[in-house]
Amino acid sequence: MTNPRHPSFETLFVELGARRYPIHVGAGLLAQHDLLSSLTGDRDVLLVSTPPVAALYQETVLAQAPHARTLLLPDGEEYKTLASAEMIFDALLAHGVGRDGLLLALGGGVIGDLTGFATACYPRGVDFIQLPTTLLAQVDASVGGKTAVNHPRGKNMIGAFHQPRAVLADIATLATLDERNYRAGLAEVIKYGIIRDGTFFAWLEERLDVLLGRDAASLHHAVLQSCRIKAEIVIADERETGIRALLNLGHTFGHAIETAAGYGNWLHGEAVAAGIACATRAAAALDLLPPTDCARIVQLLERAGLPTRIPAALDWPALRKLMQTDKKVQQRKLRLVLPDAIGSARLCDDVPDAILEAAVKHA
Amino acid sequence: MTNPRHPSFETLFVELGARRYPIHVGAGLLAQHDLLSSLTGDRDVLLVSTPPVAALYQETVLAQAPHARTLLLPDGEEYKTLASAEMIFDALLAHGVGRDGLLLALGGGVIGDLTGFATACYPRGVDFIQLPTTLLAQVDASVGGKTAVNHPRGKNMIGAFHQPRAVLADIATLATLDERNYRAGLAEVIKYGIIRDGTFFAWLEERLDVLLGRDAASLHHAVLQSCRIKAEIVIADERETGIRALLNLGHTFGHAIETAAGYGNWLHGEAVAAGIACATRAAAALDLLPPTDCARIVQLLERAGLPTRIPAALDWPALRKLMQTDKKVQQRKLRLVLPDAIGSARLCDDVPDAILEAAVKHA
Numbered sequence: 001m002t003n004p005r006h007p008s009f010e011t012l013f014v015e016l017g018a019r020r021y022p023i024h025v026g027a028g029l030l031a032q033h034d035l036l037s038s039l040t041g042d043r044d045v046l047l048v049s050t051p052p053v054a055a056l057y058q059e060t061v062l063a064q065a066p067h068a069r070t071l072l073l074p075d076g077e078e079y080k081t082l083a084s085a086e087m088i089f090d091a092l093l094a095h096g097v098g099r100d101g102l103l104l105a106l107g108g109g110v111i112g113d114l115t116g117f118a119t120a121c122y123p124r125g126v127d128f129i130q131l132p133t134t135l136l137a138q139v140d141a142s143v144g145g146k147t148a149v150n151h152p153r154g155k156n157m158i159g160a161f162h163q164p165r166a167v168l169a170d171i172a173t174l175a176t177l178d179e180r181n182y183r184a185g186l187a188e189v190i191k192y193g194i195i196r197d198g199t200f201f202a203w204l205e206e207r208l209d210v211l212l213g214r215d216a217a218s219l220h221h222a223v224l225q226s227c228r229i230k231a232e233i234v235i236a237d238e239r240e241t242g243i244r245a246l247l248n249l250g251h252t253f254g255h256a257i258e259t260a261a262g263y264g265n266w267l268h269g270e271a272v273a274a275g276i277a278c279a280t281r282a283a284a285a286l287d288l289l290p291p292t293d294c295a296r297i298v299q300l301l302e303r304a305g306l307p308t309r310i311p312a313a314l315d316w317p318a319l320r321k322l323m324q325t326d327k328k329v330q331q332r333k334l335r336l337v338l339p340d341a342i343g344s345a346r347l348c349d350d351v352p353d354a355i356l357e358a359a360v361k362h363a
Numbered sequence: 364m365t366n367p368r369h370p371s372f373e374t375l376f377v378e379l380g381a382r383r384y385p386i387h388v389g390a391g392l393l394a395q396h397d398l399l400s401s402l403t404g405d406r407d408v409l410l411v412s413t414p415p416v417a418a419l420y421q422e423t424v425l426a427q428a429p430h431a432r433t434l435l436l437p438d439g440e441e442y443k444t445l446a447s448a449e450m451i452f453d454a455l456l457a458h459g460v461g462r463d464g465l466l467l468a469l470g471g472g473v474i475g476d477l478t479g480f481a482t483a484c485y486p487r488g489v490d491f492i493q494l495p496t497t498l499l500a501q502v503d504a505s506v507g508g509k510t511a512v513n514h515p516r517g518k519n520m521i522g523a524f525h526q527p528r529a530v531l532a533d534i535a536t537l538a539t540l541d542e543r544n545y546r547a548g549l550a551e552v553i554k555y556g557i558i559r560d561g562t563f564f565a566w567l568e569e570r571l572d573v574l575l576g577r578d579a580a581s582l583h584h585a586v587l588q589s590c591r592i593k594a595e596i597v598i599a600d601e602r603e604t605g606i607r608a609l610l611n612l613g614h615t616f617g618h619a620i621e622t623a624a625g626y627g628n629w630l631h632g633e634a635v636a637a638g639i640a641c642a643t644r645a646a647a648a649l650d651l652l653p654p655t656d657c658a659r660i661v662q663l664l665e666r667a668g669l670p671t672r673i674p675a676a677l678d679w680p681a682l683r684k685l686m687q688t689d690k691k692v693q694q695r696k697l698r699l700v701l702p703d704a705i706g707s708a709r710l711c712d713d714v715p716d717a718i719l720e721a722a723v724k725h726a
Contacts, residue, residue: 093516098692123690124522153456159487327486329461
């Protein structure tokens with residue numbers, strides 16, 4: 001199990017026909033020579049990362065892909081912009097990387113989303129592999145092919161669907177993740193339990209303390225289970241014409257919080273946690289969700305050290321207006337994901353504003 | 364036939380399953396109320412154009428879509444950039460246009476490519492309609508879903524496949540097109556004859572003088588026949604994994620010329636004409652194409668007033684290097700489209716550099 005040359009890992013497949021790809025989950029994957037090198041081969045490779053992540057893992061990755069060029073981008077949500085995507089285009093053209101090149105996205109969700117978007121557009125589509133090094137990227141951003149950059153007026157408003165060729169979620173990298181980012185990643189893990197799997201939610205309630213201690217076996221299970229749920233939903237609805245929208249639980253509130261607070265001030269997972277709490281309270285107020293389930297959800301988020309309230313400094317009318325730019329808005333009507341049980345959620349497009357305001361302002 | 368309320372027009376369909384769309388070709392289409400207004404309905408509409416085109420046709424279009432907002436962008440290939448795409452994103456977000464909005468691209472290939480690219484990315488795909496007002500845009504850029512912006516190091520290097528919902532090619536708009544742009548559009552018309560349809564090529568040889576006089580019936584036939592050939596090829600190979608590459612005859616040379624000369628100095632059609640002449644001479648030098656066919660192609664381009672030579676000021680080594688950034692390059696090998704008859708072309712990836720240089724330097 002712990003032989004460093006053959007670490008234990010498990011593989012799921014995102015079954016999308018010609019675009020089918022594996023998600024490998026395990027400790028030590030980045031260092032496993034025959035895994036990454038078999039994917040890179042002798043192709044032109046550009047490794048995209050940030051300085052702090054590169055300091056930890058660049059050497060390991062380059063040992064598997066010695067011919068790769070490296071591009072380091074500034075770290076943080078506030079740099080997930082068209083300007084950063086342009087730096088990737090510049091590097092690709094400077095190095096003469098062609099349509100048959102390959103990019104490696106080594107880092108958190110920002111690097112994955114940026115590299116994914118750039119590879120969707122260069123030149124109308126080039127391959128990339130996700131090497132996520134944060135919990136949030138491993139359980140969410142790296143899987144499913146949604147790529148994007150932010151606009152000052154709205155998060156992820158400029159993007160493309162572009163699936164990676166493979167995802168290598170090396171859970172050993174989570175050992176070096178700072179506490180705040182680690183907890184932010186748990187928000188998306190908890191989300192999967194709420195929208196799709198009551199058993200997994202109950203497991204999280206039971207195992208949260210060991211998970212907060214980063215117990216390897218528990219982490220392995222949490223990442224694998226999250227990826228499994230996300231892959232199932234993406235296979236069923238790649239382009240988000242239906243069920244995939246449920247993955248956005250907490251995100252309409254969350255994106256508005258991130259935009260209003262200024263990108264980078266709230267971590268994505270923190271904003272999603274507060275958003276999940278707001279959606280949950282709204283669902284309870286509408287009698288969609290029993291009060292006991294509402295309490296269990298809010299309590300689990302709180303135990304994970306995640307925010308369940310929006311700071312008073314954020315003005316409700318401004319937040320409401322930002323929610324209106326959400327991508328799920330149709331014919332100017334806000335469409336929200338609300339939980340209707342632990343393990344189930346639905347889309348609602350007629351939630352009264354007073355209910356939303358009360359859910360947000362909840363003392 | 365000339366009733367202004369019901370002008371004669373013909374419709375082709377680009378048969379792409381769920382993304383099937385019509386190409387309407389005829390004189391007076393923009394003014395035909397029931398055509399455009401049935402497509403816009405009560406959706407949020409953003410009309411994207413340039414000041415000179417808007418001065419001529421904005422009023423006509425707004426009469427069919429009175430609730431549309433307008434965004435005018437600077438005119439010219441040198442503005443087909445990410446920065447211009449960003450102006451479209453800004454306008455969409457400022458006006459709160461949602462996923463169910465609709466954009467109208469009114470203008471030449473630059474406006475069509477820019478609007479197409481922006482709608483591919485906002486927010487991961489919104490509808491747009493092509494209202495091409497140049498010959499080049501009507502016969503080429505508006506059909507087929509290739510969208511892109513330029514990079515200083517390479518033309519069309521940042522882009523996406525995103526099909527329009529409809530194309531309205533109003534050939535009455537060609538009456539106001541300046542002579543240089545009109546002739547540049549003929550380069551793509553001639554290209555269709557060379558790669559796919561010897562009968563159409565012979566028709567062009569016979570009708571070129573009336574076509575240069577902008578005879579309406581001849582123009583109608585030329586635009587319709589060009590769109591028909593392009594649609595056939597796009598239906599067969601939407602993502603350019605095979606036959607669609609033949610549409611790039613002259614474009615590997617042409618894009619290098621445009622980039623080397625500085626965007627906007629050579630019109631796209633002019634650069635393509637010179638590129639077709641180079642490819643044709645290379646094909647003759649390789650004994651792929653009979654010398655008489657080579658002479659017919661070069662002569663037709665010359666009769667259309669199009670360049671068939673690259674100016675001596677453009678340095679061959681620099682041009683050759685730019686050709687290497689072409690999107691068709693695979694494993695660092697240049698892949699060229701060469702005609703092998705009037706009405707037929709093939710991909711060649713082993714053309715000796717000496718042949719290319721001689722074709723370019725041909726006195």
